[in-house]
Amino acid sequence: MQPIFFTKLSTIGNNYLILNYLEQPELSLDYANLAKHITNPRTGILADGIIILLPSELADFKMIIYNRDGSRAKTCGNGLRLIGHYLLEIERFNQPQITIETDSNVSILTHEEDLITVDLGFAHSLIDPCHPLSLKSQVTDYCGDIETPYGIWQADMISMGNPHFIIYTDDDHEAFEEEMERISKNYDVNVGMLTVINPNELLLTTYERGSGLTSACGTNAAAAVASAVARRQVNPYELITVHLPGGDLYLKWNEEAHLLATGHCTKICCGTYFFEGEKKDF
Numbered sequence: 001m002q003p004i005f006f007t008k009l010s011t012i013g014n015n016y017l018i019l020n021y022l023e024q025p026e027l028s029l030d031y032a033n034l035a036k037h038i039t040n041p042r043t044g045i046l047a048d049g050i051i052i053l054l055p056s057e058l059a060d061f062k063m064i065i066y067n068r069d070g071s072r073a074k075t076c077g078n079g080l081r082l083i084g085h086y087l088l089e090i091e092r093f094n095q096p097q098i099t100i101e102t103d104s105n106v107s108i109l110t111h112e113e114d115l116i117t118v119d120l121g122f123a124h125s126l127i128d129p130c131h132p133l134s135l136k137s138q139v140t141d142y143c144g145d146i147e148t149p150y151g152i153w154q155a156d157m158i159s160m161g162n163p164h165f166i167i168y169t170d171d172d173h174e175a176f177e178e179e180m181e182r183i184s185k186n187y188d189v190n191v192g193m194l195t196v197i198n199p200n201e202l203l204l205t206t207y208e209r210g211s212g213l214t215s216a217c218g219t220n221a222a223a224a225v226a227s228a229v230a231r232r233q234v235n236p237y238e239l240i241t242v243h244l245p246g247g248d249l250y251l252k253w254n255e256e257a258h259l260l261a262t263g264h265c266t267k268i269c270c271g272t273y274f275f276e277g278e279k280k281d282f
């Protein structure tokens with residue numbers, strides 16, 4: 001039985017267990033298996049995933065993300081801000097900005113008091129990965145057709161380092177939950193149903209790859225803003241409020257066409273989980 005010390009943090013209801021291996025990387029652990037067990041709502045600590053915090057040779061710190069089902073994620077917008085919040089608390093975020101390596105790239109974090117902003121960089125098209133979205137992008141550069149029981153849907157196929165489909169609708173998002181799950185599993189992507197409220201406000205529901213419906217997904221919100229800016233549905237260079245089931249996230253497409261996300265983070269609890277390896281569920 002291996003004791004795993006964790007800290008659980010949440011931002012607008014998207015919550016992760018942070019395992020701090022900065023001082024002594026724990027390399028022998030099967031993190032994928034651990035993620036499945038430790039996040040189990042009945043026999044573990046309910047969470048959307050785990051984040052392993054490690055030293056980095058490329059950046060100030062490194063983080064590795066596992067979803068609830070044990071799949072590894074390339075990056076995590078909310079997780080990056082949660083790591084910033086955690087590093088502030090343990091007094092390892094003493095400079096104006098820090099850099100975090102993920103499986104996808106290096107992201108920059110800044111803070112004002114305890115409000116963390118993450119620069120998620122460019123949005124890219126999943127259709128043509130060499131195509132960063134810009135105000136000159138054409139819809140055909142990033143939008144593709146997908147087959148659904150409702151007919152052919154159009155999805156904006158966007159990478160924020162991890163893969164996203166953004167689907168526009170004016171209908172109630174709840175009606176599409178099953179279909180979002182099917183699309184997520186078929187295409188191995190995070191799926192966002194998006195409604196444009198006005199040029200500074202969006203409504204978004206996300207079915208996350210590997211974690212299911214969550215209260216909020218930072219990279220999906222960034223992909224939604226990138227799509228909506230490219231389609232001239234929301235204003236570039238201004239703060240866009242994205243209303244998510246767990247609350248509001250504030251995003252901006254800046255002058256460099258980078259996506260920035262800001263929102264509050266909360267520490268929920270910390271403790272020790274006793275990992276038995278392969279365990280039987282009830």
Ligand SMILES: N[C@@H](CCC[C@H](N)C(=O)O)C(=O)O
Nearest residue numbers: 073076077078162217218219
């Ligand atoms: N909740 C995250 C995204 C986590 C990873 C995602 N499920 C994936 O597998 O790509 C966020 O806030 O970005």
